[in-house]
Amino acid sequence: MREGKTILEMKKITKSFPGVRALKEVDLALRAGEVHCLVGENGAGKSTLIKIMTGAHTMTSGEMLVNGTPQVLTSPLDGRELGIRAIYQELDLLPTLSVAENIFMEDVPKTKLGLVDWPKMNRKAAELLQMFHVEISPYSLIRDLTVAEQQIVAIVKALSQDSKVLIMDEPSAVLTGSELERLFGIIAELKKQGVAIVYITHRLIEVFEIGDIVTVLRDGENIVTKDIEDVTMEKMIQWMVGREIDEQFYKEKVAIGDVVLEAKNLSVEGMVKEASFELREGEILGLAGLVGAGRTELLKSIFGEYRLNSGTLTIFGEECRFNSPRDAIAKGLGFVPEDRKTEGAVLCRSIEENISLGVLAKKEFKFLVHFPTIFKKAVELANYVKIRCHSLRQEVVTLSGGNQQKTVLAKWLASESQILLLDEPTRGIDVGSKLEFYKFMAELVRNGKSIILVSSELPELMALSDRILVMSNSRIRKEFRAGEATQEQILEHAIPQELREAASS
Ligand SMILES: Nc1ncnc2c1ncn2[C@@H]1O[C@H](COP(=O)(O)OP(=O)(O)OP(=O)(O)O)[C@@H](O)[C@H]1O
Ligand SMILES: [Mg+2]
Known part of the structure; x- marks a missing residue:
């Protein structure tokens, strides 16, 4: 069946970090025109393996062959020279440079005189961004973009040069709906061109949507490599966690109490428009919407990160005007941000210290x-x-991506906030840990806490929420009670009016 030529081969790769052996004698072969999915629990060794492929890490022992020739990579430059490119989990973009500068950082277009050809650079960047049909200006600074937009820039950057092997480490973690479809379209195109693709994901359903072959890593070992046709979801999960998992979600019936937070016509210039809703004790309130719908912005405006232009926020019966998150924390609010790297954890400090920061936050x-x-x-x-x-x-910087996310979660849970604002809390977290987290959320609300949950995983949002608010274009469009709405109905309200009109005309 498999015809593609083997482009890259890894043999008995072992990698040790101080105190941990991240990979043990892993074998892996990548073929032209094939999407090779790599799955495994947080800390299984996925990112470490691909960093060895690109030259970002050096292996402790083992061998890597590119087109049959043994290669020793000592830096990402070596990898790039061989046509091996990667989009990392922790995006390697420079926040204070523009989108175009980031895309062409390693290959700046020059004029005949050898100067930077700015017009050409910006034009080419705009063309590349067009693939995603998103409105990202080549001139914008990276730090002004949302996480999803940054992810798109990172993908575009990797695509700006020809590659023989393209590695994507959880590119879909922050993308939703149409952007994800476009990414899959681009992957299909690259396959046709004979590129070998490595695709890492915790959204396991994607393995069946785009994968040709899957490798499961567990505790740094290759447990199995199989054609997708010969794999089922149940089997794959079992290989990942080493045991059977029979339930995907967890939700308890909890008595819902009084209103703890009431928002009335909250507006923040350009971000949130007249948001009104209530949150009750013991309730999980879901926020659905597409990327850019304003969900994160709504959470941040409640948390005091943005100043309200108008509207009132009443918390535990008291009208609040927060000047900063510090005020919100003092009032019993906690926020788990979606961008764990820049907002969540202090990477250069220990896990212990990071979690303790959460405890300290509430101490007067x-x-x-x-x-x-x-x-x-x-x-x-x-x-x-x-x-x-x-x-x-x-x-924290030495933890795997998913484990960094868990540290941020633990930090906020430590703060014992009464009202938790969770922005994509399960992003990048493996199946087994997700279930543990759902159980923990159940315990929180059972103890009288309240949660506002933003999640782009609709099945998750629908299974956990008592009510769901659907946002689009910075506004709350619709409210559903638990079990009242189907995925299609939610999406219908999540897609902005203009787009629906355009589609139907
Ligand atoms: N720079 C480092 N120093 C020390 N240990 C490290 C370093 N990088 C990774 N590790 C360890 O290597 C192991 C594998 O981590 P890796 O990042 O490859 O996991 P992963 O499979 O990508 O997980 P995730 O799904 O959470 O991203 C983990 O135990 C991690 O803590
Ligand atoms: Mg990883």
Whole structure:
């Protein structure tokens, strides 16, 4: 069946970091025109493996062959020279440079005189961005873009040069609906051109949508490599976690109490328009919408990151005007941001210290802090969300992507906030840990806390929420009760009016 020529071959790859063996004698072969999916739990070794392919990490032992020739890569430059390119999980864009500058950073278009050809660079960037039909200006600074837009820029950057092997580490984590479809369209196109593609994802359904072959890593070992036709979802999950998982979601019936938060006509210039809703004790309120619908912005305006232009916010019966997140935290609010890298964790500090920051956040008298108690709490929470590490003293930067996300979660859970605003909390988290997290959410609301949940995974949102608000174009368009709406109905309200009109005319 498989005809593509083997482009890249990894043989018995082992990689050790201080205190941990991330990969153990892993074999992997990539063929031209094939999408090779790589799945496994958080910390299984996926990112480490692909970083060895690109030259970003050096292997401890093993061999890598490119077109049959053994190659020793000592830096990403070597990988690039061989046509191996990657879109990493932690995007490697420079926040203070423009979109176009980032895309062409490694291959700047020059004029005949050898100067940077700015018009050409911006024009080419705009052309490339067109593939996604998104309104991202080549002149915008990266730091002004949303996470999803940054992801698109990173993809476009990788596509701006020809590659023989293209590696994508969870590109779909932040994309939804139409952008994801376009990404899949682009992947199909690259396949036709004979590019070998590695695709890492925790949205396992995607493996069946675009994969030709799948490799499951567990504890740094290749458990199985199989053609997609010979794999089922149940089997794949079992290979990943090493046991059977029978339920996907978890939700308890909890008594819903009084209103704890009431928003009336909240507006923030250009971001949120007249949002009105209530949140009750013990309730999980879901926020549905497409990328850019204004869900994150709504959370941030409640959390005091944006100043309200108008409207009122009443929390526990008291009208609040927050000047900063600090005020919101003091009032019992907690926020798990979607961008864990820049907003969530202090990467250069230990897991223990990061989680403890959450405990500290709610302390009014900092000098009364009892550190042993705080660290004990940190250990409990780290175990709870199953952060996979060899020590809690480990720096967060050395954790796998999913485990960094879990650290941010634990930090906010430690703060014992009464009202939690969760922005895509399960992004990048593996199936087994997701289930643990759902159980933890159930425990929180059982204890009288309230949650506003933003999630682009509609099945997740529908299974966990008591009510769902659907947003588009910065406005709340519709409210559904639990079990009342189908995925199609939610999407219908999530797609902006203009687009629907355009589609029907
Ligand atoms: N720079 C580093 N220093 C020390 N340990 C590291 C470093 N990078 C990764 N590790 C460890 O190697 C192991 C594998 O991590 P890796 O990032 O490859 O996991 P992953 O499969 O990509 O997980 P995720 O799904 O969470 O992204 C983990 O135990 C991680 O803590
Ligand atoms: Mg990873």
